[in-house]
Amino acid sequence: MDVSLVNVLASVLDKNNRPAPDLTREQFEVYEEGKPQKIEVFEPETQQPLDLALMVDASLSELKELDFETGAAARFIAQLVRPGDRLAVYEFSDAVTQLANFSDDVPRLQTAVRHVFPGDGTALYDAVYLGSQALERGGTGRRRALVILTDAGETTSRADFETARRAAVRAEALLYTIVIRPVKNENGRNTAGEHALETIADTTGGAMYYPDELAQLDSMFDRIDRELRTQYRLGYYPQPRAPQGVYRQIEVRVKGDYKVRYRKSYYSGGPAE
Numbered sequence: 001m002d003v004s005l006v007n008v009l010a011s012v013l014d015k016n017n018r019p020a021p022d023l024t025r026e027q028f029e030v031y032e033e034g035k036p037q038k039i040e041v042f043e044p045e046t047q048q049p050l051d052l053a054l055m056v057d058a059s060l061s062e063l064k065e066l067d068f069e070t071g072a073a074a075r076f077i078a079q080l081v082r083p084g085d086r087l088a089v090y091e092f093s094d095a096v097t098q099l100a101n102f103s104d105d106v107p108r109l110q111t112a113v114r115h116v117f118p119g120d121g122t123a124l125y126d127a128v129y130l131g132s133q134a135l136e137r138g139g140t141g142r143r144r145a146l147v148i149l150t151d152a153g154e155t156t157s158r159a160d161f162e163t164a165r166r167a168a169v170r171a172e173a174l175l176y177t178i179v180i181r182p183v184k185n186e187n188g189r190n191t192a193g194e195h196a197l198e199t200i201a202d203t204t205g206g207a208m209y210y211p212d213e214l215a216q217l218d219s220m221f222d223r224i225d226r227e228l229r230t231q232y233r234l235g236y237y238p239q240p241r242a243p244q245g246v247y248r249q250i251e252v253r254v255k256g257d258y259k260v261r262y263r264k265s266y267y268s269g270g271p272a273e
Helices: 060-080 106-113 124-136 161-171 191-204 214-228
Strands: 006-013 028-032 035-037 041-043 050-057 086-092 096-103 143-150 173-179 207-209 232-236 247-254 259-261 265-267
Touching (some): 050 124, 060 143, 060 214, 086 106, 086 124, 096 106, 096 124, 124 143, 124 161, 143 214, 161 173, 161 191, 161 265, 173 191, 173 214, 207 214
Parallel strands (some): 050 086, 050 143
Antiparallel strands (some): 028 247, 041 232, 086 096, 247 265
């Protein structure tokens, strides 16, 4: 594989916020550092296998909702995992703990997610950082996604926001976050944590979801599953070629009345800057 090929996953939504199938290569334009690029790979509804790290917030602030959350997460696992895909389960409170290694063994993964136990603190940035690193170790030729179920609090991480964000970018991992808000008004919420996650989601091409009640969790997981199954994969060889060890800016445009999400940058490899 030519390592200079840059892959971009594009999630395209119509005006009703539904995935838009059946778009053609000619409707897409890709730019790097403002310069138009020739699309060499075009896969609608890409079948590229998926690696997904599912991270469940086990902090005490989540205690009341934990049973309902893990039940919804178990149903999501059964719905999402297909042959060739790999999913791992993590819990995070004051630290991040892997409960199940990457596999397609649905019953084992469901058992793991039902064994999330509450703890003190919320190492949110560590969850993004360590989950991204685990995905990056999974090898090439696979899509990578990080799904986090959290109240968006952040109290005990060793990694800071920028370290977490860069880890997600370098892993080429999409960040999807479902924010369970114990209180609806902003006075009692960690809006700084929500903003940080929104920034990383936007950078990576993922999304944020804010259910108004726990009963909506299944539909939020369903939206993530449908989006992952209807993504377009675009590939191009950068012209001019990027030097090693830098972050490069990407822009994807779609002709028509559509909204498109995609990763806004990539790391060109080699030594860190």
